[in-house]
Amino acid sequence: MSAPGFGPPVLPPGTRVGPWRVVARIGQGAYGTVYRVERHEPKDPSPFALKLANHPQDPRFEREVELLGRIHHSGVPRVQDAGWWKHPSELLFPYFVMEWVEGVPLYEWGAQRPVTSREVMKVLAQVARALEATHVVGGLHRDIKGDNVLVQAEGTTAVLTDFGAGTFRGARPLTWQALPPGTSEYRSPEANRFYWRWSPHSSAPYEAGQADDLYALGVMAYRLVTGTYPSSHVGGEASEGEDDSGWVPPQDRVTVCPELAALIRQLLSVEPMARGSAREVAETLEHAARKEGRGCDRPILARVPRTSPGRWPVALRIVFGRNSRRMAAAMGIPLVLGMVWVVANRVGEREPGREEAVRSGEDDGGAVGLGDAEELGQVPASKPALARPGIGLEMPKGPFPGQHRAPCKARYEEEIHGGCWVLLGKMKPPCGDDSYEWKGACYLASYPPERQPNSVKP
Structure with a gap:
């Protein structure tokens, strides 16, 4: 095992930690490493999760155990035990044991x-309920993101985990940095504004609130449905003077229902009060999930962007950046229109949807190569047919050029006339102008994603 000062200790299987025996190492975070353990005394083969501090005598563990002990909710792991593990060097590392999720x-x-x-709304509602239970006892999670939510494969249960960055009312501050611990992609606009406007001139750190957790919930929801982040400052704190008002609405990227799109927009509001409370968010999601309407049962897939006048401002920003209007006026209309036409068409071809962005390796605070993403088996993006005659398209007699062909490899693909197709849930004809009718149901053609670079800028 590693010596203190040279990285966190690594416990091999069979190691005894108090009354617990290590079975396997599960993963490592910034402050702790999680192991699957079983009770050795008295012997019990049921699995539990043990979290061991990466640093000796880390006071964060005492705070995390205190916060988890205050929360009583099925969507938050319950603490079973806590204590100290003695390293051979005599240094003590705090640990605690939770129920296995x-x-x-x-x-x-x-x-x-x-x-x-x-x-998606049912899962997010469960996370919002867990967040409500945290806020009710005066706690904050401060690191809401996809890596910290575990979902059963069938999507019936979601659990909010890893409260290592959390705090509660009256807790002793442990750091004096300008911003509290967390993941930068999920920072609220008000936290970023504080960082740039006040931190150079003030010794007082930013005090996170419930609205920060809710904004992070909105980022997580956006990332889940679109495969990308809403802000332009992904990978670090926002630049000075930059806000989050320029993100693309989720319904413009993917086939998401209006109720979910509206909730995401609410959570990503620049105004903290407009985000509501965790309880209000949970109630809104639960009500929307109960509503009838076939739109909510349509699979969330990438939309096929079409070049339109609405894309020209985006293209201008790509060509000229923040000073787009001034530069366009200086260069002259004909030249500008030519450049914008080219870029607008490229935007229409390459704007990433949910599946393409996931494949490109975007993740919570990191990036992976294309080969790594391929192994995850993510959903391929759908592309348009060669002709789009309008509503009620009939199933073609054969596959389109480039379409996945039989035998279909993915579980969600169905073979029709030699091509692979994705069933649009319970949606019934008329199917719309981007899907096709077959035996009383609606389908989208399944295409492989466009090749991405082998690495992605973090």
């Missing part, structure tokens, strides 16, 4: 198959 991380769950808006 069976499930996969949220984004992995969303990538296993085409999920529907209704399924």
